[in-house]
Structure formats: C-alpha cells, structure tokens
Amino acid sequence: xxxxxxxxxxxxxxxxxxxxxxxxxxxxxxxxxxVFLMLRRMSLVGDAMAHAILPGAAIGFLLSGLSxxxxxxxxxxxxxxxxxxxxxxxxxxxxxxxxxxxxFYLISLxxxxxxxxxxxxxxxxxxxxxxxxxxxxxxxxxLIAVNATITLIVLAVIYRPLVVECVDxxxxxxxxxxxxxxxxxxxxxxxxxxxSGFHALGTLLAVxxxxxxxxxxxxxxxxxxxxIFTAAATGCVAGYAGLLLxxxxxxxxxxxxxxxxxxxxxxxxxxxxxxxxLRQLFPxxxxxx
Amino acid sequence: xxxxxxxRDVTLGYDxxxxxxxxxxxxxxxxxxxxxxxxxxxxxxxxxxIVGALKPLxxxxxxxxxxxxxxxxxxxxxxxxxxxxINVYDMVSxxxxxxAGLFGGIDRKGRDAIAEALAAVGLAGFDRRSISTxxxxxxQRMLFARLLLQDARVIVLDEPFNAxxxxxxxxxxxxxxxxxxxxxxxxxxxxxIDFVRANFPxxxxxxxxxxxxxxxxxxxTPENLLKxxxxxxxxxxxxxxxxxxxx
Numbered sequence: 446x447x448x449x450x451x452x453x454x455x456x457x458x459x460x461x462x463x464x465x466x467x468x469x470x471x472x473x474x475x476x477x478x479x480v481f482l483m484l485r486r487m488s489l490v491g492d493a494m495a496h497a498i499l500p501g502a503a504i505g506f507l508l509s510g511l512s513x514x515x516x517x518x519x520x521x522x523x524x525x526x527x528x529x530x531x532x533x534x535x536x537x538x539x540x541x542x543x544x545x546x547x548x549f550y551l552i553s554l555x556x557x558x559x560x561x562x563x564x565x566x567x568x569x570x571x572x573x574x575x576x577x578x579x580x581x582x583x584x585x586x587x588l589i590a591v592n593a594t595i596t597l598i599v600l601a602v603i604y605r606p607l608v609v610e611c612v613d614x615x616x617x618x619x620x621x622x623x624x625x626x627x628x629x630x631x632x633x634x635x636x637x638x639x640x641s642g643f644h645a646l647g648t649l650l651a652v653x654x655x656x657x658x659x660x661x662x663x664x665x666x667x668x669x670x671x672x673i674f675t676a677a678a679t680g681c682v683a684g685y686a687g688l689l690l691x692x693x694x695x696x697x698x699x700x701x702x703x704x705x706x707x708x709x710x711x712x713x714x715x716x717x718x719x720x721x722x723l724r725q726l727f728p729x730x731x732x733x734x
Numbered sequence: 735x736x737x738x739x740x741x742r743d744v745t746l747g748y749d750x751x752x753x754x755x756x757x758x759x760x761x762x763x764x765x766x767x768x769x770x771x772x773x774x775x776x777x778x779x780x781x782x783x784i785v786g787a788l789k790p791l792x793x794x795x796x797x798x799x800x801x802x803x804x805x806x807x808x809x810x811x812x813x814x815x816x817x818x819x820i821n822v823y824d825m826v827s828x829x830x831x832x833x834a835g836l837f838g839g840i841d842r843k844g845r846d847a848i849a850e851a852l853a854a855v856g857l858a859g860f861d862r863r864s865i866s867t868x869x870x871x872x873x874q875r876m877l878f879a880r881l882l883l884q885d886a887r888v889i890v891l892d893e894p895f896n897a898x899x900x901x902x903x904x905x906x907x908x909x910x911x912x913x914x915x916x917x918x919x920x921x922x923x924x925x926x927i928d929f930v931r932a933n934f935p936x937x938x939x940x941x942x943x944x945x946x947x948x949x950x951x952x953x954x955t956p957e958n959l960l961k962x963x964x965x966x967x968x969x970x971x972x973x974x975x976x977x978x979x980x981x
Contacts, residue, residue: 484818605836609828612818612865616880619785619807620831667864668819 454692460579464688467581467589467645468702471654472680474593475638477600477673479659481631484611484669488656490531493550495639495652497527499557502573502643507564511572513584513644520643524636527553532632557648576647576699578688585644592641596634603627608669646699654680657706664717679709736798738763738888738919739784743793745976746776746783752791752976753779755942763798763887764917766910768924768934768950772966775940777923778810781890784921797888804832806886808877810893810923816866822876823861826851829883851879856905871902878906889913891922895929907933927954941965 455461482491501523505515527549561570581589600607606627609617617624642651662675687702694701715722737760746754754776761767769777782788783795786802797805829851830844840848852858855875860868868876874894881889891910895903911933913920924930930937930950937953939945941962946953 484815602836608820609831611815612820612825613812613814613828615787615807615809615813616828618787619805620803620828620884621836623836666819668821668824672819 450693451689454689460581461688461692463581463586464578464698465685467578467586468654468684468688469681470586470590470593471638471641471645472658472684473677474596475642475655476658476662476676476678476680478596478631478634478638479655479657480662480669480672480676481607481611482635482655483659483663488659489547491635491639491652491655493547494524494528494635495643495648496551496553496557497549498524498553498636498639498643498651499573499648500553500560502640502648503557503560506569506573507560511569513582513588517588517640517644520640521636523553524639525633528632528636529629532629554648572647574647574649575697576643576645576650578645578698578702579691581645589641589645592637596638599630599634603630607631646702650699650703653703653706654683657703657710658683661706661709661713664713664719664721667719679706683709736763737761737796738765738798738800739921740796740798741793742796744783744790744795745792746779746788747791748779750791753942754783754940755976756793757940757944759938759944759947761919761921763919764914765919765921765936766914766934767919767921768930768937769921769940770924770927770930770937770954771940771945771962775962775966776942777940778892780940781807781809781892781921781923784888784890800887804886805888805890806881806884808881808889808891808894810896812877814865814873816868816873818865820865821861822852822857822863822865822868823848825865825876826879826883829880829885832884847883848879851882854882854909855879871898874898874902874906878909882909886918888919889921891920893923893925895924895926927959930954 455465479491482488498520501519501521502516503519504523505512505517505519509515531549557573558570561573603623603626606617606621606623610624610627614624638655639651642654645651646654658676658679659672661679662672666672666675683702683706687705688698690696690705691698691701713721717724739761741757741759744754744757745752753774757780769780771777779788783790784797784802785805785807787807827840827844827848830840830847833844834840849858852860855878857872857875857879860872860876865873865876878894894906894910898906910920910922922934924934931954934950936948937950938947939953939958939962943965945962945965946955946958
C-alpha cells in the first residue's frame, strides 16, 4: 500500500524517474542560488531574470522549433545580456539593480509570448510558460545535471567573497577586488539555473524552485551553511512530493511541485523555529539571561 | 622618522565639488593622529581617499610603499547587513583575509589569533552568537577584533566612538594605544575635543581646507576652532572651477 503510494510510480514509469532525477538536480543547484538571492535582497531580481530569458528562448523556438539547443542558447544569451547589463548599470550608476531589472520584466514576457505565438500553437505556449517536467529527454536531463554541477563548483569557488559581500560589502572592497567578479559569476549562475528551470518548469515557475525553498530555509536555519542545505533539501522534497501529487491526483506536474513548495513555505511561516509566526505569538516565558 | 602617508596637494570630492581642498602634508610612520573638524569638514572623505575608496580629483596620496588594501579601515557607517545569518566568530575571522585569501584555511595559529582578538575586545564566549543579537557597543567591539586580526601597519578609524558608551570607548581606546605602542600608524576622526586633547599627540583640524596640523595643543585652540566653523559652509552648486591650481 505505502509502496504503491510512494515508490511504485517511480519504479513503474520511466518518465516519473526522469522527472524525479530532473527535479532533484534542479533543486540541488537552484536552492543555494535562491538562498544567496534572498540574502542579497534580490528575490525579485530572480523573477525578472526568469522573464528576461523568455524572448531569447522564444527566438530559438522561432528559428528551429522545440529544439533543446536553440532554446537553451537563446535563453542563455538573453539572460546573460540582461544580467550583465543590469549588474553593470547597478554598479556604475545610482540606479539600483531591482529598478533596472523591473523594466525588463514585463517587456520580456510580452515579447516572448508574442514571438512564440507567431509560430507556435497554444500547446507550445503552455510548454514555454509552464515547462515539461514529465517529458524530459536524455539531453535535457543531462543539461540540467551539468548545470547543477557547474553551479555547485562555481559556488564553492566564489563562496567566500559572495558571503562577505553580502554581510559587509565595504569590508570586502577594502581588502579585495573579488567582489565584482564574484557578483558577476553569481549572476551567471542565476541565469544558468533559470535556464535549467525553464526546461522543467517553464518561465513562470522556474523561479519557484529557487526562491520558495530559500524562503523556507530562512525559517529553520540560523547560519548560512545550514540554510543552503535546508533549501536544497526542501527543493528535493517538493520535487518528489509534487510529482507524486501530480501522478495520483492527475494534476499538472510543474505547478504541483511549486504548490508543494508553497505548502512547505506556509508551514514554515507558521511553525518555523527562527522567527515563525507561532514563535512570535507564543514565545514562551522570557529567560533568566 | 619616515612618512607613512604623504598628501601632495590632494583634493577629494564628489561630482567635482571638493570636500577636502588642497591638502598638503605627511603623517609620520607610527603617528597617532586625530582628525577633527565640524560635520561636513571632509574628514570621512579624506579617509576614503586614504583607503582608496575615492580617487582624488587632483593631487595624489602616497602610502609609503603600502597599497590601499594594506590599510585597515573602519568606516563611519558600516554597510553591515545585521540580519545576515553569520556568527561573531566568522565575522571576526574575516580579518584574516590577507592571510587566508579566497581559499586558504584558517590554521591553529589563526584560530588562536581569533580567540585572542575576541578576548582583547571583551567578547570572549560570543563566538557562536549571531551578529543580529549584538548591541551597538558589542558590534563596535567585534569590528575592533576584526581590525586587530588584520594586523595592518596603518589603521584608519572613522568616528570609532560614535554612539558608544564611556566604558566601551575606554576599552577600545586601550586597543588604539596598544597599536600606537606597536609603532603602527593610527588615524581617527573624533568629535570629543577634550578626549583628543588628553589622548592624541597630533591633530589635524579640517574644514574642507586644512586649518591647522601639528601638536594637538597648537591645533586645538579657540581661534582655530572658530575659523574651522566659519570655513565650513555648505557646498555651492554654482561654484566655478577652482583657480588655485593655475595660480
């Protein structure tokens, strides 16, 4: 019974196994990125950037249909252009990064949807907007896995300047010039993970597997290391439970994954050990010292 | 004595408006210099120039063979994100950056140094405390511990005792005295003139223009202070290009 409920869908159906592998790889890469986005107060930047990827992927689609390579390349190029332009503008002018990205948000979405509609059907449009986690082919799965691996390696390399720049940017500037390059590398990782997420969950939900686990982690962990692990684990759980939910209840799988992450978020907001609602409402008696 | 810092006709400012105007002079190696002056006199701007955070509009700053990154700097308004999930120990250990760099580990010696620095500022036992739980004074103590670890030849402190109680100020000043006895060069901006008189051998009175620079007793006179206040007018949006250079 329990076996049928929790394990059988994955042993019996290959597309479920692929979907699970894809979701786990995605969560492991995107979770830590989400934590840094959140701590750098760039949560909305991720959202804006996910939309910025759309026109690029759509142009790839326009040129060669639903081809992994064309859409990935298009998405990466568009994402990098926007990320680096916005990053440079934010570093060199007074305009804050979120402000310069906000403009891209709607323009990109409108442009992307228009381009896809020019050639494709409504099914294609749904595919682009919400992804196809149940139809991941070998190439796509490999792409997501490679991206996750790159993410973890690069994150390890730039970890120290990234953390110090979050806590005390002035100090980092006074001891090292690594802040700028680390920031740009980080933005590149955001794009790479959003492109991964784009294939599995689509433009609109790719950010979900990045930001929701990070937000969950904030309610359970007090230091950044624990936060990163919590976020990655939360993403994995959401992927697994979401796929099961979609399998048994016949729901679309991408939204089901994000919905599960949403439920975990709601639970964390309520019961979270670090600053959760219940903790704040009923803190218990104050301590001796 | 050799000059640790030498200013050659340095003008520093923002958008071409000078905040420090034509500063000439040298800070001897091992000096303990108080930089004083009214608000808006250019004290912080001068420090930003010294640590390389601001490029001079004119003139240059020589650092006696050091680079800007060798100078330890405590900014007036630290841009520290106090909500960031990091503990006191990790925060202080950043002071070892020059030794550890991007990838280096912190060895036994480094860990001992961190423990020592925490003890020296009176934060022993705070290692695992999250920085969000620190009071203003404890925060400043923690930043001093980090400065200790930076082990720099030149230390620049912008308003180190602002909004800090007397006990904390006294404790932290002991560290400054220790740096001075170790022949490090220390520059600090302060507003407490009596404290400067009692504790700093040398002072620079700034009011955009340098008003006086030398032995504290000669600098901190009623006439000089009055002059400084008069000089320190708001900056003029319609000021014309400075003719000083041409003359």
